[in-house]
Amino acid sequence: MRLILILGDQLCQSVAALRQADPATDLIVMAEVLAEGTYVPHHPQKIVLILSAMRHFAHDLRAAGWRVAYTRLDDPDNTHSIPGELLRHAAATGATEIIATTPGEWRLIRALQETPLRVTLLPDDRFLCSDAEFAAWAKDRKQLRMEFFYRDMRRKTGLMMEGDKPAGGQWNFDHDNRKAAKPDLLRPRPPRFAPDAVTQEVAALVKARFPGHFGKAEPFGWAVTRHDALLALDHFATHALPRFGDEQDAMLTDDPTLSHALISPYLNIGLLAPLEICQRVEAEWKAGRVPINAAEGFIRQIIGWREFMRGIYMLEGEGYTSRNVLGHNRPLPALYWGKPTRMNCLSHAVGQTRDMAYAHHIQRLMVTGNFALLAGVDPAEVHEWYLSVYIDAFEWVEAPNTIGMSQWADGGVVGSKPYVSSGAYIDRMSDYCKSCTYAVKEKSGAKACPFNLLYWHFLNRHRDRFAANPRMAQMYRTWDKMDETHRTTVLAAAEAFLTRLDAGDPV
């Protein structure tokens, strides 16, 4: 007999380990363990999602004829670690061999490799680009750029291709995207799914077992089965996709989700597959129901960015999460854990994260990420925050986005320049500034938007590294043209702000 390990983000009937298994002889092991729920303080909704989806998946496996050894969180024999549960079941059954699909985190890969049992780790082929393919693509390239990787993925999948040419004659229609958005009461809201008895039981358990974690388990409206995840995809493709491109970068106070898909948690735990999502989106475009910029922009996120991030994580190896090329060492400010702040954009992005375990890409990148980078926060602490608070956060995707794209702590592996902006960008793309205590148009006075001060502080302190970067030269020219007294005032105001931040004073 062999033990077949299925982790909480591998809930897919065709996952590699299941394809190798024999229902007549093998035993499937699934385990809810404290170690996985607490190595960072995950948002309660994320824990509810995973445990409830695991219980539903185990039920489906049993119904399909599999034998499943399922450990519940409150099981008295629970050893509370994945290797511990494998050893316990191995001892009980006499099994000596484990088959698993490679986990999406180096921490767990190493833990499995170190168990005294014979463990076979199969490649996770739910991704469209294998680790070997990515390594071959990356080899001998001076720089890894998503855009070129993405073109190869379009060719490989055939998505939105006309022969060997991209549909519409261009690979990328981003110049049609990135518009600001206006409140619209008719904009469709993402569907919510009423918790069934299983989810309710799990939510009660999570509330009792993880009381100090940031955020609340309820109200909980996420899908926990493939059936409901498909409904969520269908709702997105039918109602929100047509405006996805236009509204992709916009932020509105009263509309936290705009035309985003909210499918990353389902995709990341295996309830949906990347290709089926893209094919659905392509079909909407082919049927003339969505514009090309929306369909192309969406498909790029999945077969481009998502696969690229996975490739980088596996290629860069274990040390990636401790990279800190810019030498930033400020502790994560308490406002990230809900301490009130006068900065309206941060207050909204963090409040929404606490309530929903969700913020869309631009909120993560240009509000919370931008502020942490400008303020010089230790990237390891930023990484731990993102890994904790988002419902879709798994290290293989969260770390390259945080350490790489958002904090530039990897020195440019993911992005050729840091994503930094002053308040002007947030003002252009959102309605946050209108009701902020700070004034986004003020550059240095007492009410000046902190992003305006910190932006120049960041560029000034990293001048040696970035001044020669052609994509940043214009920023330095603007700074250099400013009056010397003004520059001194801005830097002093930024320092004063950082001192208040460090002291825990209201900011």
Ligand code: FAD
């Ligand atoms: P949509 O905007 O509707 O996009 C559709 C899909 O494209 C997403 O579901 C996602 O699967 C994929 N996608 C889009 N952008 C990215 C990207 N940059 N990387 C990978 N996939 C992408 N995404 C995660 O899945 N897990 C994370 O832990 C995560 N952490 C992030 C941390 C930071 C600092 C940043 C800047 C981004 C992070 N992202 C992460 C990427 C992105 O923000 C989310 O995938 C997206 O917000 C999920 O919401 P959605 O389904 O509504 O996405």
Ligand code: SF4
């Ligand atoms: Fe954020 Fe500055 Fe706008 Fe306030 S003024 S919401 S701090 S960008």
